[in-house]
Amino acid sequence: MSKPKVATAALSGCFGCHMSILDIDERILDLIEVVDFHKSPINDIKTFTERCAIGIIEGGCCNEENVAVLQDFRKNCDILISFGDCATMGGVPALRNGIPLKECLDEAYIDGPTVHNPNKVVPNDRELPLLLNKVRPCQEIVKIDYSLPGCPPSADTLWEALNALLADKPVDLPYELIKFD
Amino acid sequence: MSQNLETFVKHVCRENGNDAGRMMDICRAVQAEFRCVSPEAMTLIAQECNCDRSQVEGVVSFYHFFSTKKQGEVVIWLCDDVIDEMKGSADVAEALKQELGVDFGQTTTDGKFTLGWTPCMGLPDQAPAAMINEELVTNLTGDKIREMVRELRAGASVKDLVKVPGDGMNADPRLNTMVSNNIRVKGPVIFADIENAVGLKAALAKTPEEVIEEVKTSGLRGRGGAGFSTGLKWMFTRGAEGEQKYIMCNADEGEPGTFKDRIILTECADMVFEGMTIAGYAIGSTEGVLYLRGEYAYMKEYLDSVLEERRDAGLLGKNVAGKEGFDYDIRVQLGAGAYVCGEESALISSCEGTRGDVKTRPPYPAQKGYKGKPTSVNNVETFASVNRIFVNSGQWFSATGSCGSSGTKLLSVSGDCKRPGIYEVPFGMKLIDFLKMCGGEDAIAVQVGGPSGELVNPDAFGRSIEYDDLATGGSMMVFGPGRDVLKVASKFLEFFVEESCGYCTPCRAGNVFIKERLDRIIDGKGDKDDIAYLEQLCNTVKVTSRCGLGQTSPNPVTSTLKNFRGEYESRIQENPDRMELSFDINAELTEAAAITGRMSEHF
Numbered sequence: 001m002s003k004p005k006v007a008t009a010a011l012s013g014c015f016g017c018h019m020s021i022l023d024i025d026e027r028i029l030d031l032i033e034v035v036d037f038h039k040s041p042i043n044d045i046k047t048f049t050e051r052c053a054i055g056i057i058e059g060g061c062c063n064e065e066n067v068a069v070l071q072d073f074r075k076n077c078d079i080l081i082s083f084g085d086c087a088t089m090g091g092v093p094a095l096r097n098g099i100p101l102k103e104c105l106d107e108a109y110i111d112g113p114t115v116h117n118p119n120k121v122v123p124n125d126r127e128l129p130l131l132l133n134k135v136r137p138c139q140e141i142v143k144i145d146y147s148l149p150g151c152p153p154s155a156d157t158l159w160e161a162l163n164a165l166l167a168d169k170p171v172d173l174p175y176e177l178i179k180f181d
Numbered sequence: 182m183s184q185n186l187e188t189f190v191k192h193v194c195r196e197n198g199n200d201a202g203r204m205m206d207i208c209r210a211v212q213a214e215f216r217c218v219s220p221e222a223m224t225l226i227a228q229e230c231n232c233d234r235s236q237v238e239g240v241v242s243f244y245h246f247f248s249t250k251k252q253g254e255v256v257i258w259l260c261d262d263v264i265d266e267m268k269g270s271a272d273v274a275e276a277l278k279q280e281l282g283v284d285f286g287q288t289t290t291d292g293k294f295t296l297g298w299t300p301c302m303g304l305p306d307q308a309p310a311a312m313i314n315e316e317l318v319t320n321l322t323g324d325k326i327r328e329m330v331r332e333l334r335a336g337a338s339v340k341d342l343v344k345v346p347g348d349g350m351n352a353d354p355r356l357n358t359m360v361s362n363n364i365r366v367k368g369p370v371i372f373a374d375i376e377n378a379v380g381l382k383a384a385l386a387k388t389p390e391e392v393i394e395e396v397k398t399s400g401l402r403g404r405g406g407a408g409f410s411t412g413l414k415w416m417f418t419r420g421a422e423g424e425q426k427y428i429m430c431n432a433d434e435g436e437p438g439t440f441k442d443r444i445i446l447t448e449c450a451d452m453v454f455e456g457m458t459i460a461g462y463a464i465g466s467t468e469g470v471l472y473l474r475g476e477y478a479y480m481k482e483y484l485d486s487v488l489e490e491r492r493d494a495g496l497l498g499k500n501v502a503g504k505e506g507f508d509y510d511i512r513v514q515l516g517a518g519a520y521v522c523g524e525e526s527a528l529i530s531s532c533e534g535t536r537g538d539v540k541t542r543p544p545y546p547a548q549k550g551y552k553g554k555p556t557s558v559n560n561v562e563t564f565a566s567v568n569r570i571f572v573n574s575g576q577w578f579s580a581t582g583s584c585g586s587s588g589t590k591l592l593s594v595s596g597d598c599k600r601p602g603i604y605e606v607p608f609g610m611k612l613i614d615f616l617k618m619c620g621g622e623d624a625i626a627v628q629v630g631g632p633s634g635e636l637v638n639p640d641a642f643g644r645s646i647e648y649d650d651l652a653t654g655g656s657m658m659v660f661g662p663g664r665d666v667l668k669v670a671s672k673f674l675e676f677f678v679e680e681s682c683g684y685c686t687p688c689r690a691g692n693v694f695i696k697e698r699l700d701r702i703i704d705g706k707g708d709k710d711d712i713a714y715l716e717q718l719c720n721t722v723k724v725t726s727r728c729g730l731g732q733t734s735p736n737p738v739t740s741t742l743k744n745f746r747g748e749y750e751s752r753i754q755e756n757p758d759r760m761e762l763s764f765d766i767n768a769e770l771t772e773a774a775a776i777t778g779r780m781s782e783h784f
Contacts, residue, residue: 064766064770130781
């Protein structure tokens with residue numbers, strides 16, 4: 001029997017959650033005994049070619065490309081996990097939600113105190129995905145099966161969750177792994 | 182101007198004993214004089230009352246009728262209740278916007294008018310209604326409100342708007358209001374004839390302990406809706422440690438659809454004050470406070486004059502009714518628009534001159550209430566019933582009503598029925614019989630007990646109106662054929678979102694999420710997960726909120742989920758792709774498309 005496939009995506013986050021995935025350290029060797037990694041920034045596979053058991057999503061959606069990737073994951077994965085606070089709640093990128101988009105862009109590219117942009121050009125290439133009016137956590141766009149909190153969630157949190165899912169047991173994390181004060 | 186302000190604030194503060202505990206009165210006076218409580222005024226008040234400025238700002242920002250920005254000479258608050266909406270408040274709103282040329286929340290450029298929304302002001306039986314400064318105007322239409330605005334613009338005073346006063350005491354010069362009583366059925370407790378001082382003298386002939394015993398015998402339970410035994414509450418307050426004790430009358434009738442206290446206070450004010458006096462004697466108190474909701478400010482002058490008459494008649498003051506050593510007086514404290522102040526500990530906070538914050542219980546007010554002293558807070562109708570108990574007897578009282586709910590109950594009915602108004606009926610009446618009485622037999626749903634109560638479906642119209650079945654503080658809203666119960670629930674949630682004091686997260690944020698998810702289903706963008714989500718979230722808000730507001734605010738959803746589940750199930754969609762149906766990518770890209778001038782590459 002082939003091993004279940006795991007895919008991961010980094011949307012609007014800082015990549016810190018993916019660094020946390022790598023923090024499982026040598027246990028990654030145990031992990032690849034039982035799963036294969038499919039589409040993921042870790043192995044740079046760009047498109048889904050087969051159905052995956054688990055999709056791990058870092059980051060919320062700040063632009064249309066994020067939305068497209070997330071919807072693609074929903075189509076191709078049996079279980080989707082929101083991994084970390086940006087995916088579950090929008091996180092730091094969502095701080096812009098109280099400010100109109102135009103003001104954000106102007107501050108970033110024109111008015112900011114450290115900006116040098118004599119021509120006052122805001123980047124606008126068709127390669128650049130359009131930004132959403134507001135940054136959205138993943139569950140506002142597709143159904144999410146599990147949410148793992150943390151900024152980032154610890155490697156142990158992911159380890160416990162993956163092991164439970166692969167063993168078909170309830171994801172019942174010990175309190176220490178989901179408490180942050 | 183600022184010299185004026187300083188002189189005025191100093192004067193008002195002095196009149197209130199430079200007591201920060203009277204912050205409500207001070208802010209009301211400043212608001213009335215300057216049409217706002219400006220930051221400058223707040224600093225002055227804090228200095229004069231020797232309190233933190235944050236206390237003043239807390240009060241000003243908390244209550245609906247205080248404003249830091251200058252309001253118009255005439256402030257029009259249009260009632261935003263679900264019944265008003267059914268009766269055409271949208272037309273009135275449109276007429277106001279056209280006539281004044283401003284939107285809600287704005288002031289006209291000439292500084293003459295301010296327009297705003299306010300939740301149920303206790304007039305759904307004569308909806309649509311509005312409050313113009315302190316005057317209540319009823320049965321509005323677009324044309325009628327236009328005419329009123331024109332009159333006011335031409336220099337008429339708000340009192341001039343009253344062409345034909347309402348019935349009963351509403352026509353008394355001290356009230357002179359267009360509000361009507363609409364009393365449909367009179368019962369033996371509240372609306373039967375009564376003679377002043379008879380009950381009081383009968384009570385004073387007994388010992389305080391005997392008075393409490395008599396109330397216990399009557400089986401009287403709190404008329405606000407919670408139904409705690411009045412006799413027990415008094416016994417606890419009497420037994421609590423402390424020299425000074427207080428009686429408070431909760432006349433902050435804010436539960437949408439409830440308006441019985443409005444009628445009791447104008448038609449039977451003496452009964453209420455007499456009940457409060459008897460209560461004062463029973464628990465050993467010398468001071469009572471009647472907390473009157475800001476929307477009922479129009480009756481303050483009248484109530485004060487009744488108190489004055491009672492003082493003149495020796496029924497208040499030193500040695501009340503000739504009872505040596507029993508000194509007792511009552512004052513009326515006005516609120517300023519905050520639903521949560523109907524919760525007894527929030528009401529006490531408000532009387533103490535702070536935000537209407539609920540207090541953590543225990544200690545209960547009976548142990549530590551107003552100013553930290555033992556306090557019994559009872560409803561208007563409870564006090565009126567007490568008076569009747571001592572005119573007749575506890576035994577007599579307990580003979581009316583049902584087993585666990587003795588006496589009568591005032592029901593205030595509004596919505597789709599032929600005869601909206603006030604009904605005094607014995608407890609235990611079947612809902613269906615009551616609907617026949619008020620002409621609402623074809624109802625598809627009845628909201629019993631206001632938004633925090635239960636929306637009952639026709640299968641359950643055989644249930645009875647009493648504490649142990651369908652409990653209500655008086656609110657009965659009838660919804661006829663064609664009404665959408667989920668939209669009603671959504672409107673109620675909007676009310677709770679607005680009225681949450683913001684202290685605890687489950688209530689402050691949870692209600693917003695409940696409403697959002699409910700609206701998703703109403704819009705046909707929901708699936709079965711949304712129902713499960715609502716069930717879970719409602720439970721979280723209920724279980725983890727600190728006070729009664731959050732503990733009951735999910736009720737519109739939980740009771741429709743229970744009693745009208747088909748309404749949800751018929752609107753949800755199959756969703757095999759497991760995408761969020763409410764997410765609309767095009768609606769999310771409008772700002773970016775406008776800024777960049779290009780269309781999506783991905784969608």
